[in-house]
Amino acid sequence: MCPSPALGFTLPPPLRLAWTLRDDIRANLRQAGLTGENDFAVWWLCCGHEAFPAAASVEIDREGLLHEVVDRGVTPDSPPLTRLMDFVWRFRASETARFDRGSAAGRAAFTAWFFTSAVPEMALWRLLSPEQRSWLHEATTPPLAPVGLPLPRLARLCWAARHDLQKAFNPDTPDGALALLAWYVLHGTAEMQHTGEMAWRPPLPLDTPVPELGGLSRRAVLAWTTDDEARTRLDPARPEHHAAIRALVRPDAPEDSGPTRRKQAAVVCPVQGGPPRQAFGVNIIGYARGELGIGEDSRMFAQSLAAAGVPFAVVNVPAGAAVRQADGWLDACLVSERPYPVSVFCLTGLDTARLWLEHGDALFAGRRNIGYWPWELPTWPAGLADAYGLVDELWLSSTYTRDAFAASSPVPTFLAPMAVSVDRLTPVPRSRFGLPDDRFLFLYVFDWNSYPARKNPMAAIDAFRRAFPTGREPVGLVLKTMNARPEDPRWQLLQSAAAADRRVAVLAETLDRGEALGLFAACDAYVSPHRAEGFGRTLAEAMLLGRPVIATAHSGNADFLTPDTGFPVAYRLVPIAPGDYPFGEGLLWAEPCLESLTENMRLAATQPALARRRAQAGRDFIAARHDPRIVGTAYLRRLQELAGLTPERATIAPIRTS
Template sequence: MIPHTDWLKQAPESPADMAFAVPAGIRLLLGIRPDIAHLKTDHLLDRIAVYAWWESDSRQDYAEMEWTLNPADLDTLRGLHADELLAQGGRGFTRMLRGNWPSVLDLVPGFTARTREVVVDESSFTQVLPQPLRLIWADRPDLQASYDIAQESGRIGLLMWWFGFGHKEYVRVAWRVDTSLRQLRPHGPQGAHPLPLFLSLIIQGRDDLRNLYPLDTETGWLAALIWWEQNGFHEFAVPSWSLRNHMELRGQLAEKSAGFDATRHMAPAPCARPLPYLPCLIWGARADLKAAFDLGNAAGCHGLEAWWKANGATEYAAVASLFEDPALQLPGLNIVGYAQSVIGIAEDVRMAARSAQIAGLPYCVIDAPMPGPARLDHTLDAQMVAAPVHPVSLFCLPPTEMIRLGMEGGRSLLTAGTYNIGAWPWELPAWPGYLAGVHQMVDEIWVFSEYVGAAFAGLGDKPVRRMPLAVELPAIAGPDRRALGLPADKFLFLVMFDGNSWLSRKNPVGAVRAFKAAFPSDQKVGMVIKAMGLENNSTGWQAMLDEIASDDRVVVINKTLSRSDVTRLTASCDAYVSLHRSEGFGRIIAEAMLLGVPTVVTDFSGNADFCTADTSYLVSGEQIPLNKGEYLFADGQFWCDPDISQASQQMVRLREDKTERMRLAANARKNITENYSIEAVARAYKARLQQLRQDHRI
């Protein structure tokens, strides 16, 4: 049976006689679609451009039509060269740069190399734009109408469009801004007025700015700085072009300010008394201030000082900060992660923010711009921003989520020009070799345990640093079993886990089995199982329910509690049990220790840094290989299967010997307080960022 749309495939020309013969249906579209009406079917390159349009999302728009290339068509592409294909200026060929669908254009020798990479350097301003941008411009009448790229001002305008919008449309183009554009260029007498090269090129290349801000004068140079801080930086949207983070420039500005003497250096006449550099500079640029304050007498000087204190310092706050000595200031931190969620890695974000605050580090918070856990916590909303502000970005995300971030809307955070630190939790002894390239996203890696450090140690050439993880709890009134619905007269062991963290790794069923073996019929003991995020039909949870079905001493709390209620629950129990098979750090264990609750834990993985024979009841076990489906990236990995018999013995020992459990709990609490407190982490953050500045890395 002939499809009722078969006529759409018939071309006036025989495919044997013409390469890339255009089907009849698509010929019809050429007559009615304004975006392709300029393409002519009697030119081979135009017919190829029509196919490039078709192979993008257009084939989805016209699903009943078909256009299949034959071997001769493909041979035609292989026989061309990029120079021929792009000779007409690229019209029709840049649509494929908007997505990552396969393109037959890549069969053309040299085409991929000529269209996929943009490096913006000085020549982009002064000579010619990178070829991919020229091709996009040639394919876009709207851009041609807005920007004459034969002129420097037009090239700057197109670059501004690219920085703000274009790169989001043409995602197939890899781009970067050359670091040479941050080098300082002197202006004015004896080069006394420095500006970064990018700002010099923008001011001198734009018709609307060149005459407003003559860079050979001090007032014009100051006006350029003010314009950039108030408008330009936001218009161009290149994070690495922040003057606040340009330490070389700020050092020179601070030196100029410190060396200024208003009683000698002011023109046309010296001031009657010493005044700061910036207010004098602004006075010289504003006729109203000159009319109001005669600096030749003391009253005028006092008047200018009063104006600056009352109004000027606020009005010029952004530029004023550039003249402050950067050596006396702490570098700032952009903290990126699931800032509004209530899972463990979200707590890492909140603890990083608290650490920065305690250290006196300027900081802001960026909620990971991709689908993730429910956004239920709003304690950091006041610190939220959309883009990096400070020179260092701390990514409180597992490396798997970093990869997602780069693919699902957060690539601009990774390429913002900041010094990127990956604060990476991980639960297995090795990172998959086929994902080793993840280290290219960061400049250094922070780990929270020796165990995780070993997993990332061989990952490229990026330094791996062990940093303490802050362990802090909300204030609570104290234990309250009645409010939580717990029995008042039993010795309670607590097990806690998140269903999103893989039951195979958390192994709560092992803790239940150890409890039942330790206390087969003792009604004076009980176990509390706190769970959340469970799939009730999962095999692991069903195994747990089967295990506890006949034991009424086990209480299950399967719901989300507030942070304070979780803390109160832990404090209301007599012991905490974690027979995990692996942990990256073990935050819940550390929090129990901070509360003075004794712990029975697996002697393996990240918690081994703070769980020792002097702080915990340790349980050893056999190292076993992971089975397929037990955890992400299970191939070739191993973890520890804790010995249930030994765990039951430790639980009995804990319950029966009060003196010993109090001693171990006190040791554990002291260790967490001294080495994992918010103050300890704040000191570590501050020291590392100061070192990065001393090493001229930021």
């Protein structure tokens, strides 16, 4: 392993965010034996422009990080091995495995491959030290007759890296060195992409007529020396042959003098820049078309603003290839600018940071930025503290989430309950889903992408079978999920458990919003044995539809699920197991009591009067606290405070609720 960087080396904030967010990159680096933050910093310099184009220009002490010598060279063609070279050796292991690191010959072979292939392919020229650049362009021979040019080291390294060149040329002889020089000038620079800043600048011009060569250019003479047929029929000393000799130079042969262009992911900013065009209003930034829970957050936020008369526009953020993005409810509101002075990010804090890393300040500059961030754990990770710097304040949808952020947030935190609406419901019969009409059906809806360990669907099956053990009870359990992967062993285990009881149905599909709500209405009760919820939207929707809800009495839903409004399930706090949830190490979440879950499911099914009473109380509570008009009015008040407006001075009048 290469030595650690000098003491005091720390990742700048953008790199700290990227390091924390991208466990996939850290996993790839670990496979190559690259485990430290310093290795990640080298990766950033080499490859970060592809993953995080907008933040790739962050300055790092390259001299101390990249150019430290980790292995001294022993031959002229094997210079010292730097940290950058060591990183590439391990990072590109599938290509460098053929080089024997323990031998001088192996290190020399790697050096040749690194400078001639890896540097242009990975656009590393700017990361080389001045000494390395000079070394690559220095002469390895005296001037070669008749052109008077030396053989540059880059050409010699190409020969060392390629067996075909070794068979064709012997650079240790004058004729062989001249032939190799001719190949490099005429063909090699293009083949090896040694162009732009990396291109060899000969000490004498290649394309200017040279009197000593009878007025031919050096490039033309090099082309003649490598063409056996031309050498037999054309004589550079005869002027009448000069036109034919010049014709040997291919039109694309002259050196490309343009700048080296790094391979770079397209930087597509989703919005135009500029100051706000309006004095009051909100830019909603989120998964407006995404068919997932956090996408519904954006849509409900928009509905609440509309109910309160607050002007808004919506910037849609693509939710990724794994998520269906066909909800067009807000399509008429989508824009490619931020016309209002306040932007609200209806995204997780992680995704807000990722958005900044990918698009830079274009979505943040010149606005008051509010993070409407969901979060399912009791604290915000210390490694993501830099994300706080992207927002001016936080709106949190539950007491649980507010407390999680308030413990560490340097920006103000506000409790801002979200709106809940079922207005888009499309009534559907149970037969649409292949469900029986003569059974009391429990429903649990969850997204597999939201981590099955957190959603805990196996507990629903276990409690259901305990509550109704004979198999003859007129009940059923419906597990509605989406985004499950067939190869996931946890999914296979769930399917096996469900298949063991014919009363358990698993629906694995993405439904339109109206049809999804129709499924809620088609069932009799809702169950959620979750271990943590930031808000608990599906629970609140079921309550608003007048369904009794049985759920873990922990986290976000504790704000609205009580013994009066539903069937809270007892729990105990347990450590989050490694790998169960991002950033969960060392934290606690709920383990619902199976006996309590079982008893509450039994009560909901067998005591209809009790279930109806609590369901009605739950419906009334959600309707009063989470109605879009009530929620929108609370938004309006805070937005007026931010704008320095009293209700009398506001461009719109607040909605009075009392």
